[in-house]
Amino acid sequence: xxxxxxxxxxxxxxxxxxxxxxxxxxxxxxxxxxxxxxxxxxxxxxxxxxxxxxxxxxxxxxxxxxxxxxxxxxxxxxxxxxxxxxxxxxxxxxxxxxxxxxxxxxxxxxxxxxxxxxxxxxxxxxxxxxxxxxxxxxxxxxxxxxxxxxxxxxxxxxxxxxxxxxxxxxxxxxxxxxxxxxxxxxxxxxxxxxxxxxxxxxxxxxxxxxxxxxxxxxxxxxxxxxxxxxxxxxxxxxxxxxxxxxxxxxxxxxxxxxxxxxxx
Amino acid sequence: xxxxxxxxxxxxxxxxxxxxxxxxxxxxxxxxxxxxxxxxxxxxxxxxxxxxxxxxxxxxxxxxxxxxxxxxxxxxxxxxxxxxxxxxxxxxxxxxxxxxxxxxxxxxxxxxxxxxxxxxxxxxxxxxxxxxxxxxxxxxxxxxxxxxxxxxxxxxxxxxxxxxxxxxxxxxxxxxxxxxxx
Numbered sequence: 067x068x069x070x071x072x073x074x075x076x077x078x079x080x081x082x083x084x085x086x087x088x089x090x091x092x093x094x095x096x097x098x099x100x101x102x103x104x105x106x107x108x109x110x111x112x113x114x115x116x117x118x119x120x121x122x123x124x125x126x127x128x129x130x131x132x133x134x135x136x137x138x139x140x141x142x143x144x145x146x147x148x149x150x151x152x153x154x155x156x157x158x159x160x161x162x163x164x165x166x167x168x169x170x171x172x173x174x175x176x177x178x179x180x181x182x183x184x185x186x187x188x189x190x191x192x193x194x195x196x197x198x199x200x201x202x203x204x205x206x207x208x209x210x211x212x213x214x215x216x217x218x219x220x221x222x223x224x225x226x227x228x229x230x231x232x233x234x235x236x237x238x239x240x241x242x243x244x245x246x247x248x249x250x251x252x253x254x255x256x257x258x259x260x261x262x263x264x265x266x267x268x269x270x271x272x273x274x275x276x277x278x279x280x281x282x283x284x285x286x287x288x289x290x291x292x293x294x295x296x297x298x299x300x301x302x303x304x305x306x307x308x309x310x311x312x313x314x315x316x317x318x319x320x321x322x323x324x325x326x327x328x329x330x
Numbered sequence: 331x332x333x334x335x336x337x338x339x340x341x342x343x344x345x346x347x348x349x350x351x352x353x354x355x356x357x358x359x360x361x362x363x364x365x366x367x368x369x370x371x372x373x374x375x376x377x378x379x380x381x382x383x384x385x386x387x388x389x390x391x392x393x394x395x396x397x398x399x400x401x402x403x404x405x406x407x408x409x410x411x412x413x414x415x416x417x418x419x420x421x422x423x424x425x426x427x428x429x430x431x432x433x434x435x436x437x438x439x440x441x442x443x444x445x446x447x448x449x450x451x452x453x454x455x456x457x458x459x460x461x462x463x464x465x466x467x468x469x470x471x472x473x474x475x476x477x478x479x480x481x482x483x484x485x486x487x488x489x490x491x492x493x494x495x496x497x498x499x500x501x502x503x504x505x506x507x508x509x510x511x512x
Contacts, residue, residue, distance in 0.1 A: 097356075098353070099441065099442070107353070
């Protein structure tokens, strides 16, 4: 992605024409909308409209802020009550449960508030105090589903830093959150990257001596990348065994410095 | 701590010059067509809200409402069907240009992001930086940028966009009720 120029198709819509690796020129339409509480940027040869519709459907189901969605309704249940959830909620919760087991509780969508269990599409509130928040995994899941709705070929979805890409070299830049400005960091060609902020006022805390930092994880899927940032932050380990098991790599950024196990 | 996992590279090792980037997603003309695909004509009109209306909207929305508005009035077969406003919000380090619209059936149309500008930093607050985009962000876009912002600083700005949409819809609704959009 070394150069870009503007073009237009016969309907007058603007394209970002991107010089892809290997001298191939691929025509990618680029659009952005507000979704998942952030700016979602999609580039693809087609399927963008459907991808945005899918994002809205998933967000409705998964958002804890939406009292009519599955998670909003679950949090209002009394102990022992059961709720039939949508396919997206069931898929995310099943994955979340597996990660909780694998990480021995480091990753936990209930954040220690209480027990829940999933039986097919039936979600049971086992303890009355249980509250679920899919903030640590839902955005990554939504990015993956939305990505799959895009036309085959070079494409990407970037939901405020949780991103997935294939078939194109995507330069990823880091923003200095204090003073503004961005600097080049890495190029992602295939796979997913998620970045989470951990600090005093963030929902999740870092362990170890670092009080505030961004943690990035690259993984085959955005859901895994998203969830594994929490495992890295809560364990304080850039070499947590779950990373290798899932083909993932982690970085921590402070200011403009980044570190990885390989760079240390 | 099992190992010094959080030890960082010496400060400065990965410091690169600060850069800005800009993405133009569509022109204002494309945005109006995306919001009202059924329209066969758009007319750009300027309105000044009467001070009483402006003050009433401002207090109702709890947002600053400016008096002057440029509205793209959509029509089909000679009949007005809705209106579009292209507006900007300025976030911490960025500026988002968005288009939102209201159908005369009262239906709020999908919001399209027209452009995204990331500043080098502090200059976002400077008038000169803001001015370089004045009247330019939509119809005469700057070069299309390629970069993808990784860190989720746009989140806060999205709240501003949502407020901006609320303001646009309220202003268009007031203009419609006053008969100005006919």
